[in-house]
Amino acid sequence: MVTIGESVVRPASRLRFILDRRDVLGSFLVAPAILYVLLLVGVPFLMALYYSVSAYTIYDPSWSFVGLDNFEDIIDDPVFRQTLYNTFIFTFGSQILGLILGKFGALVLLRRFPGRGFVRAMIILPWAVPIALATVAWQWMFDSLYSVINWTLIALDIVDRSEAPNWLGTPSLAMLSVIVVNAWRFFPFAIVIFLAGITAVPQDVLDAATVDGAGFWRRNYQIIVPMILPIVAIGLVFGIVFTFTDLSIVFLMTMGGPVGATSVLGFQGFQTGIVSGDVSHGAAISLFMVPVLLVVVVAMLRFIRRREI
Amino acid sequence: MAAVLTRDIVKKFADVPAVNGISLGVPDGEFMVLLGPSGCGKTTFLRIICGLEKQTSGEVLIGGEVVNDMPPRARGVAMMFQSYGLYPHFTVRNNIAFPLRTQKVARAEIGRKVEWASQLLGIAHLLERRPRQLSGGERQRVALARALVREPTALLLDEPLSNLDAKLRASARLEIKQFQQRVGVTTIYVTHDQVEAMGMGDRIAVIDRGIVRQVGTPSEIYDDPADRFVATFVGTPPMNIVARNGGYLGFRPENFLPRDMINGEASTEFQFRVDRSEYLGSERIVYGAIEGFDPDQVITAKLPPAHVADEWIRPGEWHAFAVRNSALRNFDKDGKRSSRL
Numbered sequence: 001m002v003t004i005g006e007s008v009v010r011p012a013s014r015l016r017f018i019l020d021r022r023d024v025l026g027s028f029l030v031a032p033a034i035l036y037v038l039l040l041v042g043v044p045f046l047m048a049l050y051y052s053v054s055a056y057t058i059y060d061p062s063w064s065f066v067g068l069d070n071f072e073d074i075i076d077d078p079v080f081r082q083t084l085y086n087t088f089i090f091t092f093g094s095q096i097l098g099l100i101l102g103k104f105g106a107l108v109l110l111r112r113f114p115g116r117g118f119v120r121a122m123i124i125l126p127w128a129v130p131i132a133l134a135t136v137a138w139q140w141m142f143d144s145l146y147s148v149i150n151w152t153l154i155a156l157d158i159v160d161r162s163e164a165p166n167w168l169g170t171p172s173l174a175m176l177s178v179i180v181v182n183a184w185r186f187f188p189f190a191i192v193i194f195l196a197g198i199t200a201v202p203q204d205v206l207d208a209a210t211v212d213g214a215g216f217w218r219r220n221y222q223i224i225v226p227m228i229l230p231i232v233a234i235g236l237v238f239g240i241v242f243t244f245t246d247l248s249i250v251f252l253m254t255m256g257g258p259v260g261a262t263s264v265l266g267f268q269g270f271q272t273g274i275v276s277g278d279v280s281h282g283a284a285i286s287l288f289m290v291p292v293l294l295v296v297v298v299a300m301l302r303f304i305r306r307r308e309i
Numbered sequence: 310m311a312a313v314l315t316r317d318i319v320k321k322f323a324d325v326p327a328v329n330g331i332s333l334g335v336p337d338g339e340f341m342v343l344l345g346p347s348g349c350g351k352t353t354f355l356r357i358i359c360g361l362e363k364q365t366s367g368e369v370l371i372g373g374e375v376v377n378d379m380p381p382r383a384r385g386v387a388m389m390f391q392s393y394g395l396y397p398h399f400t401v402r403n404n405i406a407f408p409l410r411t412q413k414v415a416r417a418e419i420g421r422k423v424e425w426a427s428q429l430l431g432i433a434h435l436l437e438r439r440p441r442q443l444s445g446g447e448r449q450r451v452a453l454a455r456a457l458v459r460e461p462t463a464l465l466l467d468e469p470l471s472n473l474d475a476k477l478r479a480s481a482r483l484e485i486k487q488f489q490q491r492v493g494v495t496t497i498y499v500t501h502d503q504v505e506a507m508g509m510g511d512r513i514a515v516i517d518r519g520i521v522r523q524v525g526t527p528s529e530i531y532d533d534p535a536d537r538f539v540a541t542f543v544g545t546p547p548m549n550i551v552a553r554n555g556g557y558l559g560f561r562p563e564n565f566l567p568r569d570m571i572n573g574e575a576s577t578e579f580q581f582r583v584d585r586s587e588y589l590g591s592e593r594i595v596y597g598a599i600e601g602f603d604p605d606q607v608i609t610a611k612l613p614p615a616h617v618a619d620e621w622i623r624p625g626e627w628h629a630f631a632v633r634n635s636a637l638r639n640f641d642k643d644g645k646r647s648s649r650l
Contacts, residue, residue, distance in 0.1 A: 207361055208394030212455070213382035213411035222407075226398045 051283035058277035070284040079260055080268065080285065087264040090179060090250075091243045095236060097183035102190020106198055107220075109191065127188040135252040138181045142167035142253075171261030174254050178262050181249050186239055193235035197228030230304045237300045241293055265289055311372030311385075311462040312337045313358060313495060318367035320353055320519075327353045329519030330367070335463075335497060340489050342510030343499045346542070350519040351499045355465050358497065359386045371462050382411065387461035391468045393452040395440040401427075401451050402436040408459045426454040430488075446477050453485070463495040470505060482508055503543050507531065515539045534559075537644035546594065546609040550640070551602045556647060557640040562594070562611035564636035568629040570616060577637060581608070581630040586622055593617055599630070 019025050052071070055064045074080045109120055126134065141148050150164040159165070167177050201224055209223045225232075247266030250256055256263035256271070265288060273282015313335040320328040328350045335341045343351040356362040358369055360381035369376050376384050387408070396404050405426055409419045427433045430450040440448055449469060456464055469485070470478045486509045489496050500506055506513050507527045515522045515530060515538070523535035534540035534548070540559050541547040548559045568578060580600035584607075587594045595610045610630065612622075622628065641647040 202392065202394065204390040204392045204394035205396060206394075207356075208388070208390055208455075209396070209407075210361060211359055211381045211386065211388045212408035214407075215382070215411075218411060223396060227396075 048283040048287055051280050052287050054280050056280045058279060066280075070280050074281060074284050074288075079263070082260055083263045083265060083268045083285075084288065086175065086260075086262060087244060087266075089175060090182065090262070090264050091240055093175075093179040094182035094186060094243055095239050097179060098186035098190050098239065099232070099236070101183060101187035102194050105187060105191040106194035109195060110198060123191060124188045126184050127186075131185070131248050132252060134185070135181065135249060138177075138184075139168075139253055142177050144169055168254055169258055171258055174258055174262050178249050178253055181253065182243060182246070185249075186243070189239070190235060193232060194228070197231040198224060200231075201227050233300050233304045237297055240296055240300075244293060244296075245289055311495060312370075313463050313497065314370040314373075315354075315358065316368040316370070318354065318357055318369070319365045320350070320357060320362065321365045326519055328357065328364070331516070331519070331521055333514055333521060333524065335495055337495055338493045340486070340496045340498065340509060340511040342506040342513045343497065343516055344503060344506040344510075344513050344543075345501065345516035347501055349516045351501075351516050352467055354516070355388070355467055355497060355499050358463075359388045359465050360384050361388075385459075385462040386465055387456035387459065387463075388465040388467065389452045389456045389469050391471055393440075393448050393469075393472075395448060395451060395455075397440050400437050400439055401432065401443070404440070404451055405436075405455045405458050408455060412459065414459075422458050426458040429457075429492075430454045445473050446481060449473065449481060453488070457492065457494070461494065463497065464489075466496065466498045468500055469498075470500075470502070478505075485509065503545070507543070515542060517542070533646070534638065535646050537640050540638065540640070546611065548638070549608050551599070551606060551608070553602075555642055557642075557644065559638040559640060560632045560636055562609040564632050565608070565610040565630055566612065566632075567617065568631040571631050571633060575634045576631040577634060578629060578631045581610070581628050583622055583624055583626050583628065585624060586619075588614060588619070590614075593622075595622060600627075 019028065053065060053067060055062065055066050105123065109116065109123070140146060144166050147164070147167060149167070150159070153159045154161050154164060165173055167173050205223065205227075206219065209219045214223065245266050247264060247270055250262050250264050250267045251270070254262045256267050265285060269282050269286035271282075272278050272285055276282075315331055315333050318328050318331045319326065331350075331354055333341075343354065345351045353362060357364045358371075360376070360379060360383075364377070371384055371386065396407065399407065402423055405423045406419050409422060414422070423436070424433070427436060430453055432447060432450050432454060435443060435447060435451070440451065443451065449472075452469070466485075470481055473481055482505055485498075498505075498509065507530075510527060512524060512526055513530050514524045517538050523530060523539045525533070525535075530539060530543055534543065537550055537557060537559070541550065544561060546562050548561050549565065550557050550559045552558075565579075565581075568576075581597050582600070583595055583597045585596045587596075591614070593612045593614045595612060596607050597610075598604050598606060599608050639647045
């Protein structure tokens with residue numbers, strides 16, 4: 001036997017193949033996301049919890065504990081109660097309007113017509129356009145003097161010039177306006193959700209319903225809608241969470257006015273906590289969203305699980 | 310229940326013809342099978358009858374009435390789909406009740422009819438379940454109950470057994486046939502499976518490339534095929550076809566026998582070179598070629614294993630085979646049947 005060289009048996013480093021282990025690699029890859037959520041969501045949330053039970057303001061940054069006084073204060077405040085009510089109206093109004101627009105938009109886009117691809121691409125614009133730009137355009141459309149909506153209504157003889165609506169100046173119309181703008185932003189998302197759901201309904205089921213004697217409405221509301229309800233509910237959960245916490249449209253269009261008619265939780269929390277510097281009350285206002293959203297999300301998820309088919 | 314009649318149905322999808330002029334009469338109460346290879350237009354034809362597809366030209370008559378411009382729900386036909394098309398969010402009870410609800414049948418009457426249909430198909434114990442909780446066979450029965458509950462003018466079935474496993478398919482075949490005989494509903498059944506067609510049809514319409522090649526009883530289709538397509542599409546293994554005198558000669562593998570098995574009758578003899586032999590238990594399939602014809606053309610013989618032992622027939626050997634003259638079929642150069650002899 002010829003010895004060519006000493007056979008060197010080096011012990012393999014325990015760390016060399018560590019990333020081949022699924023559990024280790026998994027933790028390694030998911031760690032940045034968890035860190036991100038902990039630092040940028042978890043920490044601020046805990047700080048908000050603490051601020052809400054303290055007397056902390058930016059003028060008097062003392063950390064004195066005041067119990068639930070801040071919550072009592074805001075609940076006693078009629079402006080806050082109005083804001084809470086507004087938030088519900090704003091959220092559910094724009095979701096319902098967005099869903100209706102989404103459903104019919106999806107039905108239209110399912111049909112074949114020349115230019116369908118172009119329309120499908122364009123329909124996503126309200127969602128893709130920066131909200132500040134879009135809101136400025138809407139602001140002009142609702143302007144008290146230069147409103148193109150009013151101009152059209154007057155030109156069509158539907159309203160008189162002297163009775164032209166002051167969209168952003170009348171409380172109920174101002175709420176309607178922000179709902180319309182939010183629904184306009186949300187409906188492309190609803191269309192995508194509905195399109196995905198409807199195309200997933202098997203053709204055999206639709207044909208069976210047609211042969212069984214179901215017309216357009218029955219086919220839609222007894223077959224298609226119940227079958228796509230779980231996926232629509234997921235979309236709705238997202239819509240509700242985003243709208244309930246949103247302040248951008250209100251901030252850009254009405255600043256909560258007139259006289260607080262369009263003020264929503266996110267807006268009031270921002271105004272009180274950041275603009276006015278009353279951090280503790282601002283935190284208390286913002287934390288009001290948590291139990292409400294928790295109930296909505298849990299209820300929706302339970303509903304979806306029950307309806308799974 | 311009603312007779313279904315079609316006159317010269319043509320259907321084109323953007324200039325591509327799917328159905329090329331089918332005229333077919335299905336008398337009241339008949340079980341008609343549309344048999345053909347995939348893509349021959351049989352399903353399209355069925356969808357035209359029920360109104361899911363609009364024909365390019367031609368007429369559909371149900372119960373003597375032209376229904377060309379009627380929507381499916383006005384035609385009163387029921388259809389059962391390949392994957393059944395059950396409503397996944399409804400219970401079995403609501404699935405069966407759905408066609409009655411669309412017709413605004415009274416609530417008590419709906420209950421009675423659902424009860425009747427579910428008893429008939431033996432699914433009364435499944436009424437509160439949802440389709441995903443059912444087996445393939447149970448789903449099929451629910452679909453059948455749903456199709457029958459409103460007593461349709463005609464029952465259209467589109468490959469209803471193709472989603473079942475082989476064993477279940479055999480029993481479901483029997484069940485559908487018995488059931489149809491009991492209810493007596495005019496039935497049009499689409500399949501590409503010749504066993505289903507032969508076993509179930511009162512008559513079979515063989516369809517190829519959008520036209521009907523032959524309509525007849527199973528024995529007419531099998532014993533007297535109208536052309537080479539029908540001859541080779543029906544039967545496993547298919548009919549042997551050899552070119553002869555500018556036309557074609559056809560004979561079934563089971564009629565191609567060793568000469569000494571044919572006694573007395575007038576027959577035609579061939580010298581058969583054995584290439585390969587397969588023992589299948591109940592039969593032996595022998596592949597080879599016959600002398601005087603194209604040596605590359607594979608001729609098959611289906612022999613009873615009890616009469617032909619393994620060592621009698623070996624690859625490479627030549628044997629004297631014969632076909633009774635009564636079993637020979639002649640086709641002309643276009644493949645059409647030219648004589649009965």
